[in-house]
Amino acid sequence: MVKGPMVFPGLTGRDNGSVLDDRSREIFRRIVESYLESGEPVGSRNLSRLLPMSLSPASVRNVMSDLEELGLIYSPHISAGRMPTQTGLRFFVDAFMQVGNLSEEDRASIDRQIRPPDRDQTLENLMADASLMLSGVSRGAGIVITAKNDPVLKHVEFIRLEPTKALAVLVGDHNQVENRIIDLPAGVTSSQLGEAANFLNAHLAGQTLPEFRGQMKMLKEQVASELHTLSHDLVERGLAFWSGDQEDGKPGQLIVRGRANLLEGLADVSDLDRLRLLFDDLEKKDSLIEILDLAEKGPGVRIFIGSENKLFSLSGSSLIVAPYRDGEERIVGAVGVIGPTRLNYSRIVPMVDYTAQLLARLSR
Known part of the structure; x- marks a missing residue:
């Protein structure tokens, strides 16, 4: 069951439809609610049957004419009923609509x-x-x-697909998985792929890529001693394919x-x-x-x-x-x-x- 009305911060500034009298408010509300339900215009004869007060179709037409002059409703074509304009819908949302709590x-x-x-x-x-x-x-x-979002990485793996291509698998802290095919340097061996993955898992896990880039600057000497030149190239390629899509901010x-x-x-x-x-x-x-x-x-x-x-x-x-x-x-x-x-x-x-x-x- 929906509870009483609740004001959402984005729906403030209600004026409660004070520019309209009670009869005009009721007719306008019925026109909008009929449109929201069916998408069709509603005529004065049908409206007169829906209203809680006793009004003839002629009286309803007079009110509709006033609402039309205010820019709240319009007729999509000659002899049709009336539908809310964009201004009318905004007015209805701000002044009439009551938003309940979620059932x-x-x-x-x-x-x-x-x-x-x-x-x-x-x-x-x-x-x-x-x-x-x-x-x-x-x-x-x-x-x-x-x-x-810069994900915190948990695991990195390189899987050889053919002599010059490998599948790079990166797993993030919320179990996001990025699978990308990367080009391999000429002559790279399977053991060098393993070396590159081991290095990344040892030094990158628990960090985001921007954090690791900063660390890489401090680890250049260690990188040179721990990795073969080709493995170092794989590390650089591994960073590029993950971050490149979002470097424009x-x-x-x-x-x-x-x-x-x-x-x-x-x-x-x-x-x-x-x-x-x-x-x-x-x-x-x-x-x-x-x-x-x-x-x-x-x-x-x-x-x-x-x-x-x-x-x-x-x-x-x-x-x-x-x-x-x-x-x-x-x-x-x-x-x-x-x-x-x-x-x-x-x-x-x-x-x-x-x-x-x-x-x-x-x-x-």
Whole structure:
């Protein structure tokens, strides 16, 4: 059972719809709630049947006309009912929507689907599970962003594949596994591969790569005496392939699940074009930075509707996003949902909030 209303830090500044009288508030609320449920415009005749007060369709039309002048609703075509504008949706979210605490049933469902990392569950799998779960409950696309992170390494191994290539296996402290094929120097022997791995495991284990680079400067003489020149070259190559992807300082990974959900209910080709633009935006590395920036600018869950952020302005999508933090309260990533503007905001907001808290706890 959902408990009483709870104010999320990202949903402050409510004015309770004070610009509208009680009748206008009720009609506006019904229009928005009908749209969020069905995605369709609602007409005055249907509205008059839904209202708790007795109003004729003509009276409802007069109120709808006033709401339209305020820019809160519009008619998608002649003789149609009314739907909320982007301004109307923002007004509804800020002034009318009450966000309840997460139900015990939803909390238990999230806990079942997002398990702590263990021998069989890597940190990357944890993030993918979170993204998939949010996709399922929202019928949108679930997203998880992991910020740039320097993993603490536990083990390194080189496996020869052919005379000039080897598989480098690096295992991180949360059981992350990186498998990359690297080129071998000419004439390298299997014993030299073993020497390189032993050296790395002896000196690198328990450190991040940046920490080890600093140590390498102090260990140059030891490196020269302990390793053959070819083995030293392998050490250098082993460092390069792990760190190269993130040396630009950009966030590390964007995980998106449930893109097919966004295809449901598309009306025409223009909707497909907007969706294509959204997918193109998600493929760009800069979008990771932008989503993280959006999450960082305020505490708690934040809602962006349509063109309120430039990232999704052309696709007309909404974004519900919250940051998650490490043990030192630094923002290390973000979690959220991307979907059509008629998302079930009141249900999804507490889910995103709880998921962000859960990821923060499980990934430490």
